[in-house]
Amino acid sequence: MPETKRSSLEYFRLKRLVQELESKEGRATELVSLYVPPGRQISDAATNLREEYGTAANIKSKSTRKNVQDAIESILQKLKLFRMPPENGLIIFAGAIPRGGPGSEKMETYVIEPPEPINIYYYRCDARFFLNPLKDMLTEKDIYGMIVMDRSDATFALLRGRRLDIVETITSGVPGKHDAGGQSARRFQRLIEIMAHDFDKRVAEHAEKIFLPIENLKGIIIGGPGPTKDDFADGNYLHYQLQKKVLAVEDLGYTEEPGVYELVERSQEALKTVDYVKEKKQVQNFLLLLAKSPNQVTYGEKEVREKLTKGLVKSLLLSSGLENYRVKYKCQTCGSEKELTLSKEAILSKGGRDTCEKCGGLMEELEAKSVIDELAELAEKANAKIEVISTETDEGKMLQGSFSGIVAILRYATSET
Numbered sequence: 001m002p003e004t005k006r007s008s009l010e011y012f013r014l015k016r017l018v019q020e021l022e023s024k025e026g027r028a029t030e031l032v033s034l035y036v037p038p039g040r041q042i043s044d045a046a047t048n049l050r051e052e053y054g055t056a057a058n059i060k061s062k063s064t065r066k067n068v069q070d071a072i073e074s075i076l077q078k079l080k081l082f083r084m085p086p087e088n089g090l091i092i093f094a095g096a097i098p099r100g101g102p103g104s105e106k107m108e109t110y111v112i113e114p115p116e117p118i119n120i121y122y123y124r125c126d127a128r129f130f131l132n133p134l135k136d137m138l139t140e141k142d143i144y145g146m147i148v149m150d151r152s153d154a155t156f157a158l159l160r161g162r163r164l165d166i167v168e169t170i171t172s173g174v175p176g177k178h179d180a181g182g183q184s185a186r187r188f189q190r191l192i193e194i195m196a197h198d199f200d201k202r203v204a205e206h207a208e209k210i211f212l213p214i215e216n217l218k219g220i221i222i223g224g225p226g227p228t229k230d231d232f233a234d235g236n237y238l239h240y241q242l243q244k245k246v247l248a249v250e251d252l253g254y255t256e257e258p259g260v261y262e263l264v265e266r267s268q269e270a271l272k273t274v275d276y277v278k279e280k281k282q283v284q285n286f287l288l289l290l291a292k293s294p295n296q297v298t299y300g301e302k303e304v305r306e307k308l309t310k311g312l313v314k315s316l317l318l319s320s321g322l323e324n325y326r327v328k329y330k331c332q333t334c335g336s337e338k339e340l341t342l343s344k345e346a347i348l349s350k351g352g353r354d355t356c357e358k359c360g361g362l363m364e365e366l367e368a369k370s371v372i373d374e375l376a377e378l379a380e381k382a383n384a385k386i387e388v389i390s391t392e393t394d395e396g397k398m399l400q401g402s403f404s405g406i407v408a409i410l411r412y413a414t415s416e417t
């Protein structure tokens with residue numbers, strides 16, 4: 001399969017869109033979803049929609065009938081913009097979404113060029129939009145299994161794209177070293193060996209239960225302090241399909257959950273394409289530069305925006321946890337404009353208005369866009385790289401918490417402060 005990795009910004013935007021669409025619900029079975037695969041003629045889809053339009057004439061409820069036909073009409077209008085489906089096909093959602101009580105519905109239409117190809121032609125009219133194929137595109141395909149073990153316990157974890165989940169820890173029951181000498185020590189030693197062997201078998205059984213059902217498991221990484229993990233990795237305990245997926249065996253200082261985090265750190269080379277590891281690295285690079293060459297980095301919304309507009313930013317890291325909006329207001333009296341960063345609640349409570357500081361006149365809201373989109377657009381204009389970093393890793397949490405979710409690496413060290 002070709003590596004069709006999309007950018008973290010595309011991923012973030014698709015995820016946000018799916019969340020938004022998920023929240024939409026029609027008053028009745030009246031939201032229309034259309035999936036057109038790349039091989040299909042647009043004219044075929046239009047013909048099919050006109051048939052559906054005709055069928056909808058039989059709907060008893062007058063308002064449902066009108067809303068379904070309006071939605072189909074809206075999709076037909078959008079289809080006219082395409083001579084053929086885009087590379088990966090075309091998805092259109094349309095429907096009357098209620099804003100309040102009955103009669104408050106507004107027609108909303110979404111045209112999506114998906115990041116991965118659609119395989120099926122699909123038409124559906126339902127109370128919600130049909131999102132499963134889009135959601136499948138968001139499921140992480142980079143999946144790795146991790147086993148951290150020593151003689152007393154074993155911890156299993158799954159690394160899926162941006163997420164690291166500890167699945168379970170099992171204990172061996174193997175007693176600690178014995179200091180008695182002679183005959184009894186040899187017998188005790190023999191007992192320990194048997195127990196250790198049984199533990200290795202149990203670890204393999206748990207690994208099989210957890211990892212074998214995972215389609216597309218890309219690899220398994222084993223680690224731990226001491227020789228137990230090596231005996232396990234070399235001893236062919238694992239199911240043969242899992243055994244051949246073992247990518248690395250690492251020596252660790254820790255076990256259990258801390259051992260898993262250590263194993264991820266140690267396996268950066270084997271895991272370099274996994275988003276979880278990439279995100280950690282990107283923030284670590286920034287922190288390294290911050291310590292070594294503080295004039296080559298900047299952070300905070302105001303500072304980063306200023307450097308972006310001056311074209312000084314080489315790469316921009318944004319936290320996916322950023323929730324504020326950049327809102328533009330224009331004075332109705334003197335025409336001056338201003339921009340503010342506000343939370344959704346603050347925008348709503350202002351009701352689209354503000355007071356002009358220059359003339360005291362009334363300002364009206366021109367537009368509101370998420371801070372992520374606004375900064376990403378500035379970065380695109382300035383030819384800067386953009387990464388949207390999740391809050392799954394400690395580094396991602398630090399980006400959001402200690403650096404207000406916005407940091408930049410500059411093209412060169414500046415003397416400005």
Ligand SMILES: [Zn+2]
Pocket residue numbers: 331332333334335336356357358359360361362
């Ligand atoms: Zn004014």
